[in-house]
Amino acid sequence: MKTRQVDMKVFVKENGSSLRERLRDRLEMASALRCKDHNEPVISVTIHERENGWFDSVWTTCCEGLERRASAIVKARC
Numbered sequence: 553m554k555t556r557q558v559d560m561k562v563f564v565k566e567n568g569s570s571l572r573e574r575l576r577d578r579l580e581m582a583s584a585l586r587c588k589d590h591n592e593p594v595i596s597v598t599i600h601e602r603e604n605g606w607f608d609s610v611w612t613t614c615c616e617g618l619e620r621r622a623s624a625i626v627k628a629r630c
């Protein structure tokens with residue numbers, strides 16, 4: 553049996569806060585996504601922390617459809 557593997561690389565640019573920790577569940581859900589068209593997971597995401605719980609995310613995916621689904625899970629604030 554193959555164990556569940558997380559392929560998605562996550563980079564978090566934060567200023568000593570617990571952003572990565574707070575986003576853990578959402579990032580895990582995003583990493584479990586597979587593209588309906590290409591059967592690919594998300595390749596990577598880079599999170600840039602802003603103020604007051606806001607952040608920007610930059611996604612590397614096989615196509616726009618998968619990026620939209622991933623960013624809908626992770627959203628822009630926590």
Ligand SMILES: [Zn+2]
Binds near residue numbers: 592615618
């Ligand atoms: Zn795709």
